Amino acid sequence: xxxxxxxxxxxxxxxxxxxxxxxxxxxxxxxxxxxxxxxxxxxxxxxxxxxxxxxxxxxxxxxxxxxxxxxxxxxxxxxxxxxxxxxxxxxxxxxxxxxxxxxxxxxxxxxxxxxxxxxxxxxxxxxxxxxxxxxxxxxxxxxxxxxxxxxxxxxxxxxxxxxxxxxxxxxxxxxxxxxxxxxxxxxxxxxxxxxxxxxxxxxxxxxxxxxxxxxxxxxxxxxxxxxxxxxxxxxxxxxxxxxxxxxxxxxxxxxxxxxxxxxxxxxxxxxxxxxxxxxxxxxxxxxxxxxxxxxxxxxxxxxxxxxxxxxxxxxxxxxxxxxxxxxxxxxxxxxxxxxxxxxxxxxxxxxxxxxxxxxxxxxxxxxxxxxxxxxxxxxxxxxxxxxxxxxxxxxxxxxxxx
Ligand SMILES: Cc1cc2nc3c(=O)[nH]c(=O)nc-3n(C[C@H](O)[C@H](O)[C@H](O)COP(=O)(O)OP(=O)(O)OC[C@H]3O[C@@H](n4cnc5c(N)ncnc54)[C@H](O)[C@@H]3O)c2cc1C
Numbered sequence: 162x163x164x165x166x167x168x169x170x171x172x173x174x175x176x177x178x179x180x181x182x183x184x185x186x187x188x189x190x191x192x193x194x195x196x197x198x199x200x201x202x203x204x205x206x207x208x209x210x211x212x213x214x215x216x217x218x219x220x221x222x223x224x225x226x227x228x229x230x231x232x233x234x235x236x237x238x239x240x241x242x243x244x245x246x247x248x249x250x251x252x253x254x255x256x257x258x259x260x261x262x263x264x265x266x267x268x269x270x271x272x273x274x275x276x277x278x279x280x281x282x283x284x285x286x287x288x289x290x291x292x293x294x295x296x297x298x299x300x301x302x303x304x305x306x307x308x309x310x311x312x313x314x315x316x317x318x319x320x321x322x323x324x325x326x327x328x329x330x331x332x333x334x335x336x337x338x339x340x341x342x343x344x345x346x347x348x349x350x351x352x353x354x355x356x357x358x359x360x361x362x363x364x365x366x367x368x369x370x371x372x373x374x375x376x377x378x379x380x381x382x383x384x385x386x387x388x389x390x391x392x393x394x395x396x397x398x399x400x401x402x403x404x405x406x407x408x409x410x411x412x413x414x415x416x417x418x419x420x421x422x423x424x425x426x427x428x429x430x431x432x433x434x435x436x437x438x439x440x441x442x443x444x445x446x447x448x449x450x451x452x453x454x455x456x457x458x459x460x461x462x463x464x465x466x467x468x469x470x471x472x473x474x475x476x477x478x479x480x481x482x483x484x485x486x487x488x489x490x491x492x493x494x495x496x497x498x499x500x501x502x503x504x505x506x507x508x509x510x511x512x513x514x515x516x517x518x519x520x521x522x523x524x525x526x527x528x529x530x531x532x533x534x535x536x537x538x539x540x541x542x543x544x545x546x547x548x549x550x551x552x553x554x555x556x557x558x559x560x561x562x563x
Contacts, residue, residue, distance in 0.1 A: 166265040167192040169466065170254055172244045173270035173403070174198020176206050177435025177455040179225050181268050184463035186234045194236045195262055197254070199243040202294055203228060208452055210297040211318055212482055215325035217305055222294050244271075246406050249428050254406075266466055269407060269418050269426075269433040270459070273400035273450065278313060283375045288394045291318055303393035304329045311381050311391035313372050315342040317481045318397035320355065323364050324484030334365040334389040336372060336381075346479070347494050350505050350512050351525045358486055358508070365389070400450065402437050414439050416447045422472040424462040432466065434459045443476055443522075444493050451479040476540045480530075489533040492523035492540040500548050503529070511536070519545045519563070532558060 169185060171178045174196045182194050198204065203224035213219045231238050243257040253263045275290035289299055300322065303310065310326045312319045315337030326333045335342075341352035342359075356366060370383040381391035402417035412419055412426040418433035420426050420440050426433055433439075435455040439447055449458070454477070461473040480489040496514060503510030511532045514523035520543045524536035535558045539546070550561040 166466075168264050169194050169266045169268065170262055170264035171196045171268045171270055172254065172406075173272055173435070173437070174200065174204045174238065174240060175270060175272050175435065175455070176204060176225065176452065177272070177459040178268070178270035179204035180456055180459035181270065181434060181463055181466075182236045183226065183230075183234065184460050185466065186236065188463055188467055190467060192265075194234075195239060195264075196236060197239045197242050197244050197256065197262070199241065200293060201241050203231075203238070203240070205294065206452065207292070210291060210294065211321040211325070214294075214297040215301055215304060215322065217301070217329055222297070244406050247410060247431070249410055249431065252430060265430065267431045268462065268466070269431065269437055270435045271403035272436040273402050273417075273448070275396065276399045276401050278372065278396045278398060281374075282372050283394070285375055285377060287375065287379075287391075288396050290396055291322065292400075300393075300395060303395075304331060306393070307331055308392035309334075309379070309390035310393040310395065311336060311372075311389050312395045312397060314397035314399070315339070315366065315368075316345065316397055316399070317343060317479075319395065320359065320483045321481060322395050322397070323359060324362065324486070327362050327364060328484060331393075332365075332390060333363070334367065334391070335359070336367050336370055336383060336389070338369065338371050340368055342366070343481075346490055347488070347525050348499070348512060350499070350501065351488065351494070351527060354505070354510075354527055355483070355486070355488070359483070362484060400436075402439075402448065404437070422474075423465045423470065424458065424473065425465070432462055434462045440473070444496075449477055451477065453478045474541075476537070478537055480533075485528075487526075487528050487530055489526045489530060490524070491533065491537045492521070494523045494525045497522045498548075500551050502532070502552055503554050513546075513551055515546065515548065519548060521546055535559065 205224045244254050246255040253261045304326050309332040311334045315335050323333045342355045370385045373382040379392035380388050404413045416439035417437040420433045420438050424432045436450045464471045476492045478491045498515045500513045509528040512525040521539040526533040546561045550556045
């Protein structure tokens with residue numbers, strides 16, 4: 162690393178921020194590292210919020226690393242501190258308590274926050290969102306109470322919560338404005354499976370409807386005129402980027418902080434990673450809101466911060482656990498020619514997507530995690546396959562590549 166980089170400041174004490182900090186030390190960086198986070202907790206991974214933390218038999222959340230680890234690695238943690246503005250010319254950040262922290266390199270890892278449902282539909286203050294430990298604790302108490310739960314949004318968060326609440330015996334209604342579940346990230350076949358599986362589990366699913374008003378009596382009026390019980394209410398309708406404090410820099414777009422394939426923003430001393438990064442990927446440019454991106458992009462960024470020149474090239478991959486359902490997606494699940502391995506009306510099957518040259522460009526596995534391990538490799542390496550063998554579940558996957 163060039164000698165003048167002695168101070169690295171990381172804005173956002175979440176998964177990506179912590180990964181960069183420890184990654185820098187592991188790679189031998191011996192300058193100062195300061196991680197600034199507005200939550201009171203040590204950085205933690207969020208997937209546990211909608212899974213383990215909503216399982217009434219499991220415990221509290223776990224941080225990624227302990228306080229002692231930060232001390233041992235000389236990583237300065239400023240928790241409960243909010244970055245309010247960046248002075249890019251003076252290379253310093255301003256915190257909400259008035260302090261200024263100077264940097265040679267700034268890494269923005271501030272993530273996203275839940276999109277709020279607008280309008281006067283909730284006079285009761287009962288609606289909750291799910292992004293933080295506090296949100297998960299509150300939702301867990303709602304679930305523990307056994308009261309009927311309405312969930313606005315049939316995306317990943319809504320469906321994971323639906324499964325957890327059903328496991329605890331709650332009456333659950335999912336209200337989806339569109340025509341199918343998880344439409345942003347899976348295709349019609351996987352959506353149809355999710356619909357079947359959640360209904361079988363007792364979830365009431367309403368499509369093409371939105372929330373109009375939540376009454377004091379816990380009845381939620383929908384736009385189609387129907388009414389559903391909502392003594393508890395979760396809103397999971399997407400997210401918006403945490404770009405406050407960076408907007409004046411001219412490095413943001415509607416998705417987040419603009420970065421190139423190396424994680425660099427248009428200002429050379431500023432980088433971004435994790436959910437906040439509006440980055441190039443196989444399907445264009447934008448945010449990638451996944452655990453794997455917060456991990457792998459952050460680790461790749463460490464190399465570039467330390468003077469290497471390594472573009473980030475991992476295909477998008479994520480998983481979702483919805484009760485007994487394990488769903489995973491790699492690459493683009495919505496484009497390309499579709500080939501289905503296994504019975505799409507059963508409980509375990511795989512949907513492959515191939516381009517015109519029979520290269521695997523996307524894959525969705527339903528309760529077939531082992532096949533995903535192969536598919537991830539294929540998508541990453543652009544492997545070509547024989548479609549006829551692919552759709553024959555008796556032929557081992559390894560024999561399908563050509
Ligand atoms: C409930 C839930 C379940 C999930 N499940 C899965 C899953 O099963 N599989 C999967 O692949 N992905 C999952 N994800 C997505 C994954 O957790 C995220 O992609 C990941 O957390 C992104 O990490 P990050 O560090 O970019 O952001 P975060 O972990 O959100 O960290 C950003 C931090 O920055 C802080 N911050 C924001 N603004 C400021 C500021 N101005 N000053 C200081 N601090 C600030 C935030 O409060 C936050 O603490 C899930 C997410 C949620 C919410």
